[in-house]
Amino acid sequence: MSAPLLDVKGLTKSFGGLVATDGLDLGVSAGETHAVIGPNGAGKTTLLAQLAGQLRPDAGTIHFDGADITGLSAPARSLRGLARSFQITSIFRDFTVLDNVALAIQAHAGHSFRLWQPARRDAALRDPAGAILERVGLGGRAEVVAGNLAHGEQRQLEIAMALGTRPKLLLLDEPMAGMGGEDSERMKAFLGSLKGTCTMLLVEHDMDAVFTLADRVTVMVYGRALACGAPAEIRADERVRQAYLGDEEGV
Amino acid sequence: MSAMNLRRWLTALCLALFALVPVVAGVFGQPFLLDIFDRIMIISIAAVSLNLIMGYGGMISFGHAAYLGIGAYSIGIPAYYGYYDAALQLPLAIAASALFALVTGYICLRTRGVYFIMITLAFAQMAYFAFISVEEYGGDDGLVIEARSRVPAGVVDLESNVQLYYVVFAVLVGALYLVHRIVNSRFGLVIQGAKDNDERMRAIGFNTFRYRLTCYVIAGAMCGLAGWLLGNFNNFFSPEMIAWTRSGELIFMVVLGGMGSVFGPVLGTVAFIVLEEVLSGFTIYWELIFGAFLILVVVFVRGGLMGMIAKFERPRP
Numbered sequence: 001m002s003a004p005l006l007d008v009k010g011l012t013k014s015f016g017g018l019v020a021t022d023g024l025d026l027g028v029s030a031g032e033t034h035a036v037i038g039p040n041g042a043g044k045t046t047l048l049a050q051l052a053g054q055l056r057p058d059a060g061t062i063h064f065d066g067a068d069i070t071g072l073s074a075p076a077r078s079l080r081g082l083a084r085s086f087q088i089t090s091i092f093r094d095f096t097v098l099d100n101v102a103l104a105i106q107a108h109a110g111h112s113f114r115l116w117q118p119a120r121r122d123a124a125l126r127d128p129a130g131a132i133l134e135r136v137g138l139g140g141r142a143e144v145v146a147g148n149l150a151h152g153e154q155r156q157l158e159i160a161m162a163l164g165t166r167p168k169l170l171l172l173d174e175p176m177a178g179m180g181g182e183d184s185e186r187m188k189a190f191l192g193s194l195k196g197t198c199t200m201l202l203v204e205h206d207m208d209a210v211f212t213l214a215d216r217v218t219v220m221v222y223g224r225a226l227a228c229g230a231p232a233e234i235r236a237d238e239r240v241r242q243a244y245l246g247d248e249e250g251v
Numbered sequence: 252m253s254a255m256n257l258r259r260w261l262t263a264l265c266l267a268l269f270a271l272v273p274v275v276a277g278v279f280g281q282p283f284l285l286d287i288f289d290r291i292m293i294i295s296i297a298a299v300s301l302n303l304i305m306g307y308g309g310m311i312s313f314g315h316a317a318y319l320g321i322g323a324y325s326i327g328i329p330a331y332y333g334y335y336d337a338a339l340q341l342p343l344a345i346a347a348s349a350l351f352a353l354v355t356g357y358i359c360l361r362t363r364g365v366y367f368i369m370i371t372l373a374f375a376q377m378a379y380f381a382f383i384s385v386e387e388y389g390g391d392d393g394l395v396i397e398a399r400s401r402v403p404a405g406v407v408d409l410e411s412n413v414q415l416y417y418v419v420f421a422v423l424v425g426a427l428y429l430v431h432r433i434v435n436s437r438f439g440l441v442i443q444g445a446k447d448n449d450e451r452m453r454a455i456g457f458n459t460f461r462y463r464l465t466c467y468v469i470a471g472a473m474c475g476l477a478g479w480l481l482g483n484f485n486n487f488f489s490p491e492m493i494a495w496t497r498s499g500e501l502i503f504m505v506v507l508g509g510m511g512s513v514f515g516p517v518l519g520t521v522a523f524i525v526l527e528e529v530l531s532g533f534t535i536y537w538e539l540i541f542g543a544f545l546i547l548v549v550v551f552v553r554g555g556l557m558g559m560i561a562k563f564e565r566p567r568p
């Protein structure tokens with residue numbers, strides 16, 4: 001197997017006395033959908049924040065696409081093809097839906113020290129943004145102010161913005177968080193359609209989604225990777241059942 | 252867009268009125284009108300520039316008047332040594348302001364919220380005390396500027412009050428147009444995005460610090476230009492021009508007129524200065540009434556005067 005697209009070694013992060021990431025090793029190969037599951041407080045969001053550059057690890061290295069990115073800033077990582085969607089929706093609430101995605105595209109279309117031409121009439125930004133909105137199912141909502149979207153739609157926009165950066169690796173933090181049945185089915189189908197076109201690291205509590213979508217699953221407990229393997233292996237793993245899946249049995 | 256765009260009409264109307272002031276002042280023999288509107292327009296330029304960083308960029312600078320002072324001293328100090336050439340003074344005013352914005356902004360923009368406000372205030376106060384301590388340039392009292400900036404003959408003569416007025420008018424229109432272009436450009440969207448959600452901006456690939464600093468420098472330079480006009484208009488410069496209360500007034504003008512609308516700060520400045528003139532005419536307690544008025548506007552009219560006017564427009568789809 002070739003070198004993984006993302007290669008994390010010995011990642012460690014503590015908040016005061018609390019060790020949120022504890023010498024974590026993790027590899028994601030190009031093309032795969034890799035799910036990370038674990039109980040609340042296991043350190044999944046903390047892990048994504050370190051991967052995307054919002055948090056600095058205390059120790060350990062992160063290699064992405066052949067380069068050491070441990071010391072890079074969040075924008076520099078984004079420009080290299082790492083995109084993160086947030087567990088707590090993080091969008092530009094005062095901008096329209098189309099503006100939100102167009103900004104993500106603009107970030108990757110050269111520098112933005114362009115002070116004169118109206119950006120909202122720039123087809124090079126608006127057209128691809130519109131196409132992405134169609135894909136995630138927000139095509140009809142392009143001109144709505146993002147803050148006025150329903151919760152489920154905001155979650156879709158969250159993904160659309162990440163896709164706007166044309167990522168090599170998509171870090172998804174509970175894309176279905178707080179979604180109702182119908183919305184969450186649609187999201188699941190959409191993520192399924194992304195499979196293969198984009199490498200994904202998927203943090204999700206919805207076990208049904210995890211076991212349908214993932215090629216591999218890593219189980220995290222107390223900041224450590226307890227187990228990693230194919231969905232079927234993880235289901236069968238005794239330690240995992242005890243530590244985590246036990247209370248979710250019957251899914 | 253609705254057919255009846257009240258705000259656009261109002262902007263055009265206001266600017267047309269500004270343009271007519273010298274005519275009216277001449278016909279009715281009321282030169283003080285020229286003075287008031289000169290001052291309104293110059294302070295408007297400062298407020299428009301503050302709005303660029305504050306209203307669009309969320310950078311609430313409590314030291315913006317410093318640039319008015321830097322601009323004025325850029326005429327006053329060369330004039331003190333006998334250099335009156337606008338070709339020296341004008342670039343100096345803009346460059347010195349831009350440099351001050353670059354150096355202080357580099358430090359201020361590492362902080363947020365209340366800390367940002369306090370640091371911008373601290374830097375402006377440093378400039379204030381620096382100007383006060385230089386006895387050579389009049390210290391506390393400031394100095395009279397013997398002559399206005401000299402422009403090559405045949406272009407304009409700033410010693411003519413009417414010509415100076417139209418130069419101020421032209422700069423105001425130019426500043427408004429520039430800000431209008433900037434806030435709708437790619438750069439402008441980055442600035443507004445960073446105000447709305449900086450973490451998200453960085454996550455999608457923007458190094459927001461560079462853009463915010465650039466914006467801060469542009470606003471500083473624009474206000475320095477206003478300072479250059481103010482020095483010429485007053486024929487005078489003193490540290491009092493940059494006292495912290497002046498910066499506070501600029502913030503009030505922006506909030507009163509409407510943050511985040513290009514023309515709002517001009518309305519705010521007009522309301523502020525006209526009210527000041529009128530109220531101070533019939534009671535010595537005018538500041539009390541004035542303060543109450545400002546509080547009412549800020550509390551009850553979200554979006555300032557511009558926001559109030561927008562309410563009368565036909566709702567957009």
Ligand SMILES: Nc1ncnc2c1ncn2[C@@H]1O[C@H](COP(=O)(O)OP(=O)(O)OP(=O)(O)O)[C@@H](O)[C@H]1O
Pocket residue numbers: 015018020038039040041042043044045046047087
């Ligand atoms: N900024 C912070 N300061 C202090 N403690 C933090 C901080 N961020 C996270 N933690 C703690 O670190 C641990 C891991 O949190 P994290 O959010 O990464 O968990 P998670 O696996 O994403 O949980 P969930 O499934 O609820 O989203 C928790 O105990 C949390 O309280």
Ligand SMILES: [Mg+2]
Pocket residue numbers: 044045046087173
């Ligand atoms: Mg989490």
